[in-house]
Amino acid sequence: MIKLSDFSTRAPEGTDEDDIRDLAKDYSRRIAQLQEVMYAQGKENLLVIFQGMDSSGKDGASKNVFGRCSPIGVSTYSFKKPTDEEFSHDFLWRVHKQAPRRGEIKIFNRSHYEDILIQRVHGWIDEKRVDQRIKAINAFEELLVFDNHTTILKFYMHLSQERQQEKLQERIDDPEKNWKHNPGDWEEAKLWDRYRACYEDAINRSTIPWHIIPVDQRWYRNYAIAKIVMETMEKMDLKYPTLKEK
Amino acid sequence: MIKLSDFSTRAPEGTDEDDIRDLAKDYSRRIAQLQEVMYAQGKENLLVIFQGMDSSGKDGASKNVFGRCSPIGVSTYSFKKPTDEEFSHDFLWRVHKQAPRRGEIKIFNRSHYEDILIQRVHGWIDEKRVDQRIKAINAFEELLVFDNHTTILKFYMHLSQERQQEKLQERIDDPEKNWKHNPGDWEEAKLWDRYRACYEDAINRSTIPWHIIPVDQRWYRNYAIAKIVMETMEKMDLKYPTLKEK
Numbered sequence: 001m002i003k004l005s006d007f008s009t010r011a012p013e014g015t016d017e018d019d020i021r022d023l024a025k026d027y028s029r030r031i032a033q034l035q036e037v038m039y040a041q042g043k044e045n046l047l048v049i050f051q052g053m054d055s056s057g058k059d060g061a062s063k064n065v066f067g068r069c070s071p072i073g074v075s076t077y078s079f080k081k082p083t084d085e086e087f088s089h090d091f092l093w094r095v096h097k098q099a100p101r102r103g104e105i106k107i108f109n110r111s112h113y114e115d116i117l118i119q120r121v122h123g124w125i126d127e128k129r130v131d132q133r134i135k136a137i138n139a140f141e142e143l144l145v146f147d148n149h150t151t152i153l154k155f156y157m158h159l160s161q162e163r164q165q166e167k168l169q170e171r172i173d174d175p176e177k178n179w180k181h182n183p184g185d186w187e188e189a190k191l192w193d194r195y196r197a198c199y200e201d202a203i204n205r206s207t208i209p210w211h212i213i214p215v216d217q218r219w220y221r222n223y224a225i226a227k228i229v230m231e232t233m234e235k236m237d238l239k240y241p242t243l244k245e246k
Numbered sequence: 247m248i249k250l251s252d253f254s255t256r257a258p259e260g261t262d263e264d265d266i267r268d269l270a271k272d273y274s275r276r277i278a279q280l281q282e283v284m285y286a287q288g289k290e291n292l293l294v295i296f297q298g299m300d301s302s303g304k305d306g307a308s309k310n311v312f313g314r315c316s317p318i319g320v321s322t323y324s325f326k327k328p329t330d331e332e333f334s335h336d337f338l339w340r341v342h343k344q345a346p347r348r349g350e351i352k353i354f355n356r357s358h359y360e361d362i363l364i365q366r367v368h369g370w371i372d373e374k375r376v377d378q379r380i381k382a383i384n385a386f387e388e389l390l391v392f393d394n395h396t397t398i399l400k401f402y403m404h405l406s407q408e409r410q411q412e413k414l415q416e417r418i419d420d421p422e423k424n425w426k427h428n429p430g431d432w433e434e435a436k437l438w439d440r441y442r443a444c445y446e447d448a449i450n451r452s453t454i455p456w457h458i459i460p461v462d463q464r465w466y467r468n469y470a471i472a473k474i475v476m477e478t479m480e481k482m483d484l485k486y487p488t489l490k491e492k
Contacts, residue, residue, distance in 0.1 A: 089347055
């Protein structure tokens with residue numbers, strides 16, 4: 001049973017920022033190399049899920065960890081408010097369409113977890129529906145794994161409330177961040193405790209485990225995620241197919 | 247535990263063909279009326295799955311039962327051999343995309359069940375994968391039901407082996423049926439017993455039950471299916487939305 005309050009939102013004491021920045025760059029380069037082989041082989045594939053409070057750095061993680069990969073084999077899908085067409089189907093309909101194909105890395109910026117987070121926090125769905133959806137999510141993720149060789153890495157961007165306030169304020173103060181400002185985010189931020197409770201529950205009821213990433217310092221976030229992605233890919237049986245196999 | 251050999255492939259003794267043909271027409275007209283309301287209301291929706299051996303009359307059932315509905319709210323999707331793109335994903339990826347939207351009737355001519363039938367009969371997947379897929383199918387169908395108000399009607403087109411041989415021969419003898427002829431069908435027909443065993447197992451392990459339809463006589467098939475569809479739709483809470491609700 002995971003309690004989020006047991007996890008720090010910051011890098012371990014004494015971590016050297018320069019070293020960590022160098023390592024993060026090395027890892028990200030290595031990920032790009034491994035992805036080329038994955039794409040060529042066309043078998044293994046990776047689904048990366050980024051979830052976290054507003055301004056927890058989901059966009060930045062995509063950019064910094066995967067920014068050295070060729071966009072041929074890597075893409076990010078950002079889940080926004082569902083369209084009318086999407087609302088006319090079950091909550092996983094639009095998600096399943098975006099599942100990675102073999103050889104590909106697909107990054108979900110937000111995901112099907114929103115359907116048991118924002119919807120639950122606001123009371124748009126009842127607890128029975130939450131239970132059904134959690135069961136459906138687990139079945140869906142298992143399907144990708146057993147039937148399409150997908151590896152799923154789920155990252156919870158663990159942010160402190162103080163740091164969130166700072167980041168939201170930066171979006172007002174910094175002209176280059178104004179485009180990210182959304183007055184609604186301040187309203188959602190007031191629901192911090194409820195979001196935390198729902199995240200904690202979602203994490204604890206997942207069959208495929210979550211990685212909890214301290215994200216108060218962006219440099220440490222990039223390193224921590226890149227390390228897990230790289231190590232996961234190193235363990236895959238990735239190799240270029242030979243002429244004989246074609 | 248259902249045994250297919252306990253079910254007749256023919257209409258009950260003494261059934262009057264003319265009466266049955268009239269009833270089938272009435273039911274099909276009523277289905278078209280009910281579908282208009284379903285479409286206008288945009289909430290309830292229906293997934294109809296037709297599975298059965300080659301020449302068991304899946305196309306004919308679509309045409310006769312739903313041929314009076316407006317194609318605005320009713321469509322058939324025929325599952326063929328998967329494309330390369332489809333093969334690069336899990337077996338339910340292409341199926342989920344075709345799930346009915348609210349207000350719609352979607353007919354599956356073949357379906358995700360092929361992935362535990364043809365693939366199992368030919369030994370392209372092992373029994374562990376069969377178990378995983380059956381579990382995934384049940385979870386997928388339940389998802390449509392609880393999260394999108396979908397009603398699922400599954401029809402097994404119960405055909406005798408003798409009748410199949412006649413129908414396959416007709417495709418050679420009748421110029422208007424030549425287009426349906428496929429030499430491969432005769433090869434598949436030799437695997438009759440294995441297909442039957444796999445169908446029986448799929449039927450018995452489904453959470454959402456199957457209707458076993460005697461299809462040796464097409465007129466009785468149309469009636470039996472239309473009756474179930476109509477009765478199912480009559481039980482739905484279908485009504486035109488009023489101005490106030492818009």
